[in-house]
Amino acid sequence: MTDQLISEQLVAKAREVVEANRAAARRIAVAESCTGGLVSAALTEIPGSSEVFEAGYVTYSNAAKISQLKVSEEVVETFGAVSVATAWAMARGALASSEADVAVAITGIAGPGGGTAQKPVGTVVFARAERDADPAKIVADQKFFNEKTRAGVRLQAALCALDLLLP
Structure with missing residues (x-):
């Protein structure tokens, strides 16, 4: 997988x-940890993305998650830091x-170090929050990416x- 392929796939x-989101008249925000701004960078590669992309927060450290996203x-x-509770709080904080009308949060362990038996490298947690949404519509999920590289985990x-x- 080349850098160009990664870029093309994300873009x-x-x-x-x-x-x-333009068609749905929705504005979006992103709260990123392990992806380090990759999602925000991909979104801003698109001409006219300012019509829908409201904000991106890269909160890599726990202190940043606490101070910037509350x-x-x-x-x-x-x-x-790598938990459904933290991801949900990050999305709500964004x-x-x-x-924004909708926000997504990403927190995980991209590696090569930092993993544990309970949360191995490749563990990533996501949450999506919508403004004024019914609490029953909470979206949060933990995934494991069996990628061999840090770049592979971050891309996935x-x-x-x-x-x-996506609406």
């Missing part, structure tokens, strides 16, 4: 997200800090996050 998915320290300490995570931004 194609980002184009689909921008066009679908994730409670208790959530991070109790469940860990909505609260922006005018970014593609999944973009899928979550």
Whole structure:
């Protein structure tokens, strides 16, 4: 997988997200940790993405998640940075800090180090929050990507996050 292929794959998915959200008149925000801004970068590759892309937050450290997205320290300490609770709080924080209608959050372990028996390298957690949505519509999921490289985990995570931004 070359860098060019990765770029083309992400940009194609980002184009689909921008066009679908433009048609739905929705603004989007992204709260990224393990993807390090990859989703935001893909979205902003699309001409006219400013019509739908409201904000991107790269909160790599726990301190940044707490200060910028208002994730409670208790959530991070109790469940860990790579957890459904943290991802959900990140998505809600991105909505609260922006005018977006929908937000997606990504937090995970891209490797090559940092994994544990409970949360091995390749574990990534996603959450999507919608402004004024019924709590029954909460979307949160933990996935395991059996990729061999950090770039592979990050690419798969970014593609999944973009899928979550489709109406």
